[in-house]
Amino acid sequence: MSRFKRGFSHVDPGIFVVLAICLLALWPFISRPSLPLETDAELHIFRLAELSRLIRAGELFPRWAPNFYYGYGYPIFNYYAPLTYYLGLGIDFMPVLGPVQAVKALFILGLAGAGIGMYSYVRELWGRPAGLVSAAAYIYAPYVLFVDPHARGDLAESFSFALFPLALWAMDRLRRRPSSWNWLISITLVSAVVLSHNLMAMVFTTLLAGWVIWQMIIGGIRSPFDHRSNLASWILQFRLLNSLILGVGVAAFFWLALVLEQDAVNLSSLVGKGGHFDFRNHFLTVRELFSLPQRIDWGASEPNFLLSGGLVQLLLGGIGILAVAVGWARRRSQGWYFVFASAGLVLMILPVSTFFWEILPLIQFLQFPWRLLGPLAAVLAVLNGIGTDVVVQRVAPRVKFLVPAIAVGLIMISSLALIQVPPWPEDFGATTAARVLQEELSGRWLGTTSTADFVPARVDIMPKAKGAMKEAILNNQPIDRVNWATLPEDTDVITEYLSPLHFRYHVSGNNDFLLRLFLFDFPGWRGTVDGQAVKTEVGRPEGFLVVPVPAGEHEVEVEFGQTPARTLAVGISGISLFLALLIAWFWYRNPPELAENYDETGIGNEKMNHVLWSLICISLAVFLLNAVIIERAGWLHQMSTGAQAIPASFDVDAKFGDQIALIGYDSAERTVHPGDQVEITAYWKALQPLDINYQVFVHLKDAEDNLVAQSDKLNPGDFPTKRWPIDKYVRDEHQLLLPADLPPGEYQLSLGLWVVEDGWRLPLLDNSGAQIRDNFILSPPLIVE
Incomplete structure (x- = not known):
């Protein structure tokens, strides 16, 4: 002691x-x-x-x-x-x-x-x-x-x-x-x-x-x-x-x-x-x-x-x-x-x-x-x-x-x-591979990065999720990465999982063929056939790994390992x-x-x-x-509820279909000059759980309805709409850069929601549910001097 x-x-x-x-x-x-x-x-x-x-x-x-x-x-x-x-x-x-x-x-x-x-x-x-x-x-x-x-x-x-x-x-x-x-x-x-x-x-x-x-x-x-x-x-x-x-x-x-x-x-x-x-x-x-x-x-x-x-x-x-x-x-x-x-x-x-x-x-x-x-x-x-x-x-x-x-x-x-x-x-939920896949499918991020930061350079087109692989991950089963649709007839492949980064394939076939795997090619992946190293190929445009295999029965191994750069490091x-x-x-x-x-x-x-x-x-x-006092009294935080966004400069209630409402916006600039950056903030709220990821646009048009500047986002507020809660609003910031040669005059700002894959817009409805237009016009208008 x-x-x-x-x-x-x-x-x-x-x-x-x-x-x-x-x-x-x-x-x-x-x-x-x-x-x-x-x-x-x-x-x-x-x-x-x-x-x-x-x-x-x-x-x-x-x-x-x-x-x-x-x-x-x-x-x-x-x-x-x-x-x-x-x-x-x-x-x-x-x-x-x-x-x-x-x-x-x-x-x-x-x-x-x-x-x-x-x-x-x-x-x-x-x-x-x-x-x-x-x-x-x-x-x-x-x-x-x-x-x-x-x-x-x-x-x-x-x-x-x-x-x-x-x-x-x-x-x-x-x-x-x-x-x-x-x-x-x-x-x-x-x-x-x-x-x-x-x-x-x-x-x-x-x-x-x-x-x-x-x-x-x-x-x-x-x-x-x-x-x-x-x-x-x-x-x-x-x-x-x-x-x-x-x-x-x-x-x-x-x-x-x-x-x-x-x-x-x-x-x-x-x-x-x-x-x-x-x-x-x-x-x-x-x-x-x-x-x-x-x-x-x-x-x-x-x-x-x-x-x-x-x-x-x-x-x-x-x-x-x-x-x-x-x-x-x-x-x-x-x-x-x-x-x-x-x-x-x-x-x-x-x-x-x-x-x-x-x-x-x-x-x-x-x-x-x-x-x-x-x-x-x-x-x-x-x-x-x-x-x-x-x-x-x-x-x-x-x-x-x-x-x-x-x-x-x-x-x-x-x-x-x-x-x-x-x-x-109070409960974060599971941290399994199945949960990761579910989050990726919701559209917020891929690979735990939001901008595909580290996608291999050989990937020309981002592939979508494959059905069989999704089912395997969601059911906590080994992932079958073999592209069966590309195998020649009378070719058999049996997969053996040696480790998460080491696979063995027992193959037999009457002809030479390419073993295509649903696996991104990246330095470090190497293939062998019967213990002999082979030069792998890249399956474009998805950038998947491809292993050439000769006719006959063979043992093919694919393993992730070192590279000269990593060995030096x-x-x-x-x-x-x-x-x-x-x-x-x-x-x-x-x-x-x-x-x-x-x-x-x-x-x-x-x-x-x-x-x-x-x-x-x-x-x-x-x-x-x-x-004891401040937290219980709520003195130092705000609490927006219902169709309200306390920080918004302008309160509105503009319903786009029965999906999303615009409940407010900020537009500080009233008078601007060519070359200025105009900042707009929209406050959105989901009216029900959403099953579509909507995109957002902000347009600036002149008196003849010509588009002179715009801001588009794949996800309003950088938050996929499928994930929006129905009890909280989403703050969506936009910056519009005005052309340096923009003529003086009065211009109109508008915003709306659309689906980029199909090209249709959510309709703006009045109180009776009838469509007014497909965008909301912000006021007051913008004056360019």
Whole structure:
């Protein structure tokens, strides 16, 4: 027991305060069962379930998901960062638990880890009070608190927000106290950052690289040189750069394979000018960046929210910037990096950075400039801590403990509206392959991606689901991928399933023939006939795998395996890991004699208990205020019911057939100019469960009824109508780009619904049920000057 007490005494009490601060942020996940059905969280659940099935079947690192995309297979694990799924397996494999509980646990760990990581880094440079305020500023930044985990449900990106400050903390410890342990932790966490989320890995690795370069510029890395150059001293001198390179190298088995095989899939759907993924459509204004959270409407199928940097965080960060700029801040040279980083990130979020988005390589794959709100929250959190430390050092000793309490209280209170997350169903439902197929058939996504991101490049036409394969998946039976309709007469095929990614076919026939399989061809699939490798072919236009088979009786095997690119990537990971362990072993045998210790309180130990208890009290007070009063009274959320959309500027009741009603719309612009972008938002509501996926159009016509601009969507609100609930409205945003040579005059906006496959429109009905027209005309008309 005494040993336990001694070990427990070494735990920083500030960690428990961070967890108390986190409690309010974690409450929506803790207080409710299951997870939402209509966010990306469901995609991560299905991916984890698929990986779990493959791991249990002996495929330790599958790059292929055989049950996705109607059973044709999908290379999701070759292109999407795998870390969160493998971490989730540790929970999924536990008795009683499953993929839903695993994903929820990772959301919780991600938020808590973000706070602990940020606190740990800032505490060691600017003291505990600063670290605790930084933790709160980071956790309650709108993008970290609400947008990623709840509105988007992006598990991988959300989890990356925990790994970045942890990696920064580890690398800073390596800078100040080089040891084999700090070396390995640093490399592990850098590698984890790279494996957490494809896009955030690029951003956070760039920020870490910039931080390393900054340490070299300011002389933040103590030199062991005694005028004798040798390999050991070189490794120690450049330990930060080496740890960063080796950390990225350890993760090469994933990212390098992705880069080398990027042409094997159709990544063009992820970027494009003029579409939803055009970065030009997703900049923020300065006003939006500084906005306070708005109340969320629980009557919406998907909550509308403001993308913001967090007003309180930006203001407190401004104090930190001022403190660094005028020389008030301790460790000012360290603070300058975060000043420059915050300025750069703000610049890249605003439209003024369009030029850089157009010329910088790979950045367009970020798609949304507002995505940088997450990294901005991290650097702002550090500046919040610096600002807090400056104030603490300058106020009277008796009130020092109140400074972090007031800062944390303001941050948490300003975020209360974002804690009012719309309720979700108590039961997520099955996570089987049959459930995945049902979701794909509903039209919302395919292969757990909404834009066919990773469809093999050899697929010219997207094939529809095959009846026999559908039945097999829905009935939990092995998938028969043989295209029987193309087999010659007197040809027999018997299928043997060796593993989810390895099939054996016993064939016999009187003639040479092509064994066509309902399986997407992709690098890694290889075929053998009687143990001899054969060159497979591609069945166009669907891109299915084809194996040439000679006449007679043969044993044909089809297996998914390595490629030269993957072998190279794995080899580089192995070399990087070996070098990391070798240097760790050397340092273990020959410990570096460098240490740089800082005062970790910044306030004096005699006052620290006051700080910790005041923060615990303010955190629990705000938590109870929300749980006991605000949530029950419903003060901080809206609730549209019936034929009502509270956020709509114009209320209407326009019924299209007996299917869908337009219950409101927004049209802010009244007077515009040629070349402007006109924004229209429609609020739709299903009148009954729908069995057709309708398309939507918005038309702008002149006085002679000529079409001059339009916006069309395959799914209104990017939500297939078959999946629309009947108790919530769907918010549908449109942007119309006016022609640069559009003549001045009065123009009319209209919208409607139609079926693209058959070319017919839903009729607009009057109160008696008679058809008026096939579109709804918005008022007032648009004036072009």
